Amino acid sequence: MARWLAPRLPGPQHWVLADRDAGLLAHVADALPPRARDGSPITAEVRELDVTTLTAADLAGVDLVTASALLDLLTAEEIDAVAAACVGAGVAALLTLSVTGQVRFEPAEPRDVPMAAAFDAHQQRTVDGRALLGPRAPTVAEEAFVRHGAHILSRASPWHLGLDDVDLVVAWLQGWVAAAVAQDPDLARHADAYLARRLEAAEQGRLRVTVGHLDLLALP
Ligand SMILES: C[S@@+](CC[C@H](N)C(=O)[O-])C[C@H]1O[C@@H](n2cnc3c(N)ncnc32)[C@H](O)[C@@H]1O
Numbered sequence: 574m575a576r577w578l579a580p581r582l583p584g585p586q587h588w589v590l591a592d593r594d595a596g597l598l599a600h601v602a603d604a605l606p607p608r609a610r611d612g613s614p615i616t617a618e619v620r621e622l623d624v625t626t627l628t629a630a631d632l633a634g635v636d637l638v639t640a641s642a643l644l645d646l647l648t649a650e651e652i653d654a655v656a657a658a659c660v661g662a663g664v665a666a667l668l669t670l671s672v673t674g675q676v677r678f679e680p681a682e683p684r685d686v687p688m689a690a691a692f693d694a695h696q697q698r699t700v701d702g703r704a705l706l707g708p709r710a711p712t713v714a715e716e717a718f719v720r721h722g723a724h725i726l727s728r729a730s731p732w733h734l735g736l737d738d739v740d741l742v743v744a745w746l747q748g749w750v751a752a753a754v755a756q757d758p759d760l761a762r763h764a765d766a767y768l769a770r771r772l773e774a775a776e777q778g779r780l781r782v783t784v785g786h787l788d789l790l791a792l793p
Contacts, residue, residue: 574669575588575590575617576605578667579609581610584611586614586615586616588605588617589619590618591619592621593621595621598619601619602617602619624643624655625647625651627654627658629659629661630662632659635662636665638667639668644668644711646705652713653721655717656720660723664793667788667789667790668714669789671714671787672707672710673708674707675783678771684763684767688753693707695756711727711789714791715727723793726792727787727790728787730787732782732783736778739775739776739778743772
């Protein structure tokens with residue numbers, strides 16, 4: 574988000590780049606844009622933390638909380654805590670690229686349907702007692718922020734993947750099918766052939782994939 578958003582905003586900025594994964598944080602500050610839209614300096618620090626433990630007091634002095642591809646990994650209680658902290662501190666939140674569960678292949682084939690259903694179920698599995706929200710996350714987040722008194726703007730932000738994005742399609746397909754099979758092992762006997770067909774079509778530019786995502790802007 575810092576790479577994308579910081580150069581679009583004016584004025585001096587200090588970003589706190591937070592994740593609970595120390596391995597990812599080791600790379601996160603690479604290639605940050607040096608200047609804001611008006612040439613003001615951008616600085617950043619890295620913090621290993623669980624963002625669902627943040628309180629309104631932790632966010633004192635913060636102008637914006639932003640994250641991408643995060644909400645589906647959280648539970649309803651965790652999203653409620655994030656909403657409470659942001660709204661309680663009077664901080665806007667820009668929460669982008671939350672999956673909606675809508676996946677469209679062109680051309681479609683029958684096997685897409687059970688794969689998609691298993692992937693969605695995998696996203697909503699329970700991990701260590703935590704019931705992940707998966708594609709329900711955008712709706713749950715919207716309701717939580719509104720309950721805490723925020724105004725919400727939401728916009729569809731689907732990925733439209735085709736020949737220009739073959740590397741991404743390949744990586745996405747491999748992860749998508751692997752998660753589906755992990756959730757429903759009965760799919761395994763068809764999965765290799767299905768993936769091979771889909772990868773071949775992607776590499777030959779015969780496959781387009783639309784992956785539904787939603788962006789939310791919550792204004793206190
Ligand atoms: C799907 S990745 C998205 C990474 C990056 N934001 C992007 O859009 O490419 C989700 C990230 O959220 C982090 N994450 C998940 N739950 C978290 C939590 N409770 N606190 C902090 N980071 C969390 C994961 O470690 C991972 O880096």
